[in-house]
Amino acid sequence: MPTDMLAPRMRGVRPSPTAEISDKARALAAAGHAVINLGEGELDFDTPVHVKEAGIEAIRRGETKYTAVAGTAALKAAIRAKLHTENGLLYEDAEIIAGAGAKQLIFNALLATVAAGDEVIVAAPYWVSYPDMVALAEGTVRVVPCREADGWTLRPDALEAAITPRTRWVVLNSPNNPTGAVMSRSDLQALADVLLRHPRVLVLADDIYEHTRHGPAFVTIAEVEPRLKSRTLTVNGVSKTYSMTGWRIGYAAGPAWLIAAMQTLQSQSTSNPSSISQAAAIAALEGGTAFMSEWLALLAERRDLLLAAIDRTPGLACSVPDGAFYAFVNCQGVIGRRTPAGETIRSDLDFAAYLLEEAHVAVIHGAAFGASPYVRIAYAVDLAILREACARIERACAKLMAAGTA
């Protein structure tokens, strides 16, 4: 490939590791292996029927043309109502934008505001895309490590120490991908107290897993500290809550100047998100979340099955994730162990590769999320499949223990 023809901004940008693992898993499956993919950040539930019907109806009504770049008036009204009733946040239409997924909106927000040398604070473990998006915007990521012993939450003193005159954003993500940690009101208030002392820092609240929780209440920082609302971008979407990853609808609410800049970027790149998906998203947002209790019960059952299996598996340990659908599993106990083929597991990447080759189970190495030695296991698959995956992981780890240390 003529890499000298690529723009300098492409240097250091990695392809999404989750997509990469999925490609490898697909290749193994195509070669005839029964691969179980626990790498994907996607629920196996079908999109609710009333949402699918709304999409079909939109096609029948002829809603198949361009819409306003930031979304139809009807979708904006549904987003406004959602943010008001569920999060106690009031926004005008000019403060709301819909896009092709939360991912596009986060990317556009960063691209619109981050200049070369500007810093973006990201707590680790982080969603894999934040650092690469910052890099594409030619900014600098300041990774602030969080500790499992602190429940994976960002400590206010660590946030304070990371802020410099070049800090443009701090990115918050709760419930968290990959740890499942959910920030409490007091966690957020402590961070807000720090941020109030730094009036030029913008706050990005990535709330995409808001409804995928097992217990703790959800709050978002603009609600906890209204004085931050004028510099907070609250990002959410229908991908996870309604199992609509393929429909590509996310939304963001924040100060009008920022939303206008994001809209300008969108108008010159992708234009409006799919008109059909917008109609479906309205049905999702207006149809309530009653169906979620069944999904959450299933997810809790899967989570508990996975945690019990991890507990039994030599070399692995995991704290209880309160949200999302991931377990962030400590694999320190297998580092330095030898595989039956005589290779040494030196890192979480080696361990993930071993699980894929030996057990045909795909998981994502912690280094991709900025924390080692861990692997992220998504429990977004059917209970029977998960049970089989757990048994395979257990057997593969037992083999490592039997083969001894390097």
Ligand SMILES: Cc1ncc(COP(=O)(O)O)c(C=O)c1O
């Ligand atoms: C933390 C986090 N934010 C944002 C997204 C993007 O979601 P969307 O499908 O709306 O682009 C994901 C998807 O995996 C995610 O894990």
